[in-house]
Amino acid sequence: MKENRKVLLVHPEISRTKYNFAGIIDNEPLELEYIWAMLVQEGWQPYIWDGQVEKVPFVKRLRELRPAVVYICGRTRQENFMKEYAAVSKKSGAVTMIGGLHAQRCYSRFFTGYIDYVFTGFNTDPIRDVLRGDSPENISSLCWKRDGRWVMNRAVAHDIRKLIRPDRTYFYEHSDRYRYLELLPAAQVRTAYSCPYRCSFCIRNRMNCGVYSQRDIADVVDEIAQINCENIYFTDDDFLLGEERLEEFIRLVREKNIRKRYVCYGRADFIAAHPGLMRKLRDIGMYYVLVGIEAADDGHLEAYGKRSDNSVNTEAVRILNSLGIYAMGLFIVDLDYTAADFLNIWKWVRKNDLRHVAVSIFTPEMNTELIKEYRGRLITRDPSHWDYLHVVAKPSRLSVRGYYFCYHILLISLFLRAWRQGIYDFIDYRFFIGSMVKNLFGFGG
Numbered sequence: 356m357k358e359n360r361k362v363l364l365v366h367p368e369i370s371r372t373k374y375n376f377a378g379i380i381d382n383e384p385l386e387l388e389y390i391w392a393m394l395v396q397e398g399w400q401p402y403i404w405d406g407q408v409e410k411v412p413f414v415k416r417l418r419e420l421r422p423a424v425v426y427i428c429g430r431t432r433q434e435n436f437m438k439e440y441a442a443v444s445k446k447s448g449a450v451t452m453i454g455g456l457h458a459q460r461c462y463s464r465f466f467t468g469y470i471d472y473v474f475t476g477f478n479t480d481p482i483r484d485v486l487r488g489d490s491p492e493n494i495s496s497l498c499w500k501r502d503g504r505w506v507m508n509r510a511v512a513h514d515i516r517k518l519i520r521p522d523r524t525y526f527y528e529h530s531d532r533y534r535y536l537e538l539l540p541a542a543q544v545r546t547a548y549s550c551p552y553r554c555s556f557c558i559r560n561r562m563n564c565g566v567y568s569q570r571d572i573a574d575v576v577d578e579i580a581q582i583n584c585e586n587i588y589f590t591d592d593d594f595l596l597g598e599e600r601l602e603e604f605i606r607l608v609r610e611k612n613i614r615k616r617y618v619c620y621g622r623a624d625f626i627a628a629h630p631g632l633m634r635k636l637r638d639i640g641m642y643y644v645l646v647g648i649e650a651a652d653d654g655h656l657e658a659y660g661k662r663s664d665n666s667v668n669t670e671a672v673r674i675l676n677s678l679g680i681y682a683m684g685l686f687i688v689d690l691d692y693t694a695a696d697f698l699n700i701w702k703w704v705r706k707n708d709l710r711h712v713a714v715s716i717f718t719p720e721m722n723t724e725l726i727k728e729y730r731g732r733l734i735t736r737d738p739s740h741w742d743y744l745h746v747v748a749k750p751s752r753l754s755v756r757g758y759y760f761c762y763h764i765l766l767i768s769l770f771l772r773a774w775r776q777g778i779y780d781f782i783d784y785r786f787f788i789g790s791m792v793k794n795l796f797g798f799g800g
């Protein structure tokens with residue numbers, strides 16, 4: 356009988372409510388596309404099922420394909436779905452594997468009977484080695500079972516320069532779906548792992564064992580040139596890092612005459628200190644820069660270890676506005692906020708003429724020092740609430756109800772402002788504002 360070489364790579368849906376921003380930002384399943392490329396090299400037959408875009412339900416797809424192996428990745432908020440899909444895959448007789456950002460830090464949450472392997476790094480080699488049948492004893496960044504008991508092999512930081520190029524077959528098949536706001540389609544490119552900064556609320560700097568690793572920029576530009584898509588979204592936690600690297604990026608993009616639009620994350624202090632460089636980036640197509648403004652006051656910025664202040668944030672937004680680069684200001688509403696603090700964010704946004712704004716509820720990440728600090732205040736243990744739209748720990752100066760009320764008033768005000776300015780014309784404003792109004796007196800999300 357022919358050996359079953361099918362591997363189903365799964366990225367579950369983000370949420371099963373309609374209030375999930377699907378159709379606004381839908382990310383290409385880049386992590387799975389790296390694994391796909393490795394699997395093809397190894398003679399396996401890969402398939403992707405991405406819950407963001409698939410119309411066929413997961414179980415139906417599983418029954419149709421009958422894969423030998425199912426690999427599932429996701430973030431904290433997707434943990435329940437990851438487990439649900441792993442359980443049903445195991446029942447079908449497949450080997451079950453878990454990986455991705457959440458598993459890197461919270462691997463032990465997946466130590467169940469229906470999961471066979473948990474991968475704790477970015478590297479695709481451990482997946483390859485397990486599939487080759489190598490002894491798990493010798494595979495790093497892997498959790499596995501010896502005689503029914505979980506064994507945690509040491510996680511090892513990966514050098515991103517060793518990563519192979521992703522296979523974008525699935526992206527091209529669904530290019531009507533993967534987007535960043537109005538940029539449709541938008542392909543994702545990763546040029547670095549982790550982040551060298553240490554903002555206290557952030558878990559991204561713990562990825563890759565806390566080791567920052569960058570690709571050679573010439574390799575990045577070569578990849579971009581080959582992507583058949585006009586919009587490129589850099590998924591790095593901070594793309595605006597290293598003046599020389601960025602100057603080289605600009606030079607190579609010009610030299611190769613690449614004409615695309617770019618989206619990236621960048622720190623306000625870098626933007627404020629490099630207006631000339633930002634101008635050059637604008638000239639080659641920088642379109643959106645996502646900037647962690649975080650707070651409207653210096654006290655919170657200091658408490659977060661942001662190594663930046665309000666005047667720097669103001670200057671960064673001023674520079675981006677003056678250059679015509681869209682600044683997407685990312686705010687965190689802290690659990691110690693009063694109604695006045697929520698109002699201050701609204702005032703800051705208006706004063707600084709920030710058109711694009713995203714607001715996250717302060718969320719102590721699992722398996723960090725921060726969650727230990729908040730343990731006694733947790734009001735939920737449901738991982739789906741770790742989506743930055745839910746209050747997971749008791750606010751200190753408002754009731755949970757009062758906090759949600761202020762949060763949704765802020766969101767509604769920002770959405771109405773965006774509606775008036777016509778900046779998200781591709782979305783159904785009425786639906787989102789209706790959902791927020793409902794949440795005013797409910798719970799959020």
Ligand code: SF4
Nearest residue numbers: 550552554557560592
């Ligand atoms: S918030 Fe941004 S700059 Fe700070 S650690 Fe996280 S990714 Fe790095």
